[in-house]
Amino acid sequence: MKIRIIKPKYLINILKTIISYLIYKSSLRFRESYIQKEYKINNNNINIKIDINQLKEKGYIVIPKYFSEKACEDIRIDIKDSIEKYPDYTHSGEDKRIFGIDCLSKSCKIFHDDSNFREISKFNNRELSYCAFTLGGHLKSGNSGSSGGGWHRDAFFNQFKAMIYLSDVDLHNGPFEILPGSHKIFNLISSLSSGSLNYNQYRIQNRQVEKIENNGLKRDTIIAKAGTVVLFNSATIHRGRPITTGERFTLTNYYYPISRDYDDLVEQFWPVIKNQNISYNK
Ligand SMILES: O=C(O)CCC(=O)C(=O)O
Ligand SMILES: [Fe+2]
Numbered sequence: 001m002k003i004r005i006i007k008p009k010y011l012i013n014i015l016k017t018i019i020s021y022l023i024y025k026s027s028l029r030f031r032e033s034y035i036q037k038e039y040k041i042n043n044n045n046i047n048i049k050i051d052i053n054q055l056k057e058k059g060y061i062v063i064p065k066y067f068s069e070k071a072c073e074d075i076r077i078d079i080k081d082s083i084e085k086y087p088d089y090t091h092s093g094e095d096k097r098i099f100g101i102d103c104l105s106k107s108c109k110i111f112h113d114d115s116n117f118r119e120i121s122k123f124n125n126r127e128l129s130y131c132a133f134t135l136g137g138h139l140k141s142g143n144s145g146s147s148g149g150g151w152h153r154d155a156f157f158n159q160f161k162a163m164i165y166l167s168d169v170d171l172h173n174g175p176f177e178i179l180p181g182s183h184k185i186f187n188l189i190s191s192l193s194s195g196s197l198n199y200n201q202y203r204i205q206n207r208q209v210e211k212i213e214n215n216g217l218k219r220d221t222i223i224a225k226a227g228t229v230v231l232f233n234s235a236t237i238h239r240g241r242p243i244t245t246g247e248r249f250t251l252t253n254y255y256y257p258i259s260r261d262y263d264d265l266v267e268q269f270w271p272v273i274k275n276q277n278i279s280y281n282k
Contacts, residue, residue, distance in 0.1 A: 004194075006193050007193070010192050010193040013197070014189050016200075018185075020156065020200075024156075028126050034127070036052050037053050038051060039119065041063065043116070044068075045066060048063070050120075052123050055233065057181060059178060059181060059232060059233040060180070060220075061232075062224065063229040063230075064227070065228070066227055067226075069227060071107060075111075075136075076167065078105035078107060078108060078136070079098070079101065079105075079108075079166070079249055080138065082098055082104045082105065082136060083098060086273070088271065089272075089273055093145070094143070094145025095139040095140070096137070096140075098136045099135050100273030101135065101136035101251070103275050105136075108134055108136060109134075111134060111164060111251050114253070117162040118131060121162075124255075125256075125257055127258070128258045130255065130256065132254050132278070133254055133266075133269070136250075136251055137252065139173075139248040141173065141244055145243060146242040146243065147174055147248070150206075151208075151237055151239045152203050153204075153234070153235055153236065154234035156200065157235050158183070159234040159256075161255065162229060162253040163229065163230045165228045165230075165249075166226055167246075168224075169248055170246075172245045173245060173247060173248045174243035175223050175241050176230055176240055177219050178222070178232065178236050179209070179213070179217045179220075179236060179238070182217055191237070194211055194214075195215075196208060262275075262278045
């Protein structure tokens with residue numbers, strides 16, 4: 001184990017992070033009720049047990065063959081059509097993305113409503129959670145763009161997303177990358193000094209990630225076939241790798257504790273295709 005001298009600046013950041021963590025922990029009223037080690041997934045395509053403990057420790061789980069190749073193809077077409085039909089609802093940056101695509105396509109709604117993910121979200125968030133919306137994303141090569149705009153955390157401590165690759169993803173067409181375990185309090189604290197990070201720093205530079213990797217948290221790159229689901233804690237340090245060739249289609253479900261107001265989230269992510277029947281029901 002390396003012994004390092006921590007500069008006063010980082011000591012203050014560490015203290016602030018520990019205090020935020022303690023406040024977060026004490027706000028989790030339902031924590032004890034939603035702890036589980038294993039979960040059985042059952043859909044038309046697969047019947048497997050997944051290790052919830054892996055989600056807790058590494059911050060992600062990969063589930064191959066969740067949707068068939070045909071289902072993925074249908075959804076790719078729905079995403080392309082929706083982007084063409086609804087330019088006012090399409091965010092056009094490094095990729096093209098529509099929040100609330102579940103309101104436009106039946107197949108996307110099936111993904112949005114998935115009861116397995118909804119169930120698993122509460123083990124990750126330690127609170128009853130709901131899927132506020134599904135993002136349909138289309139990333140194309142040409143300008144070295146990425147999905148999500150570089151290394152970042154979406155939140156601190158816990159947040160949950162379910163993403164499905166709708167096209168085969170290799171090293172070149174924007175695979176999801178993650179520093180396993182980077183959401184855990186010990187790693188979060190040690191990355192403050194090893195990566196020279198500020199308190200509550202959401203966006204992280206490549207050279208800072210390299211420093212964190214040199215200190216032991218090496219990235220995993222998720223290369224997988226269409227139909228593969230990645231369930232992840234988006235409080236980890238992660239990114240979509242910049243695309244160099246080809247294209248990538250994905251759907252991503254955004255889960256929040258039921259105490260988070262839907263209308264506020266719609267405002268935060270605007271433009272969003274609003275779901276008139278959003279259900280907070282357990
Ligand atoms: O699409 C990806 O590969 C990652 C995007 C991302 O950062 C997210 O969904 O939180
Ligand atoms: Fe993210």
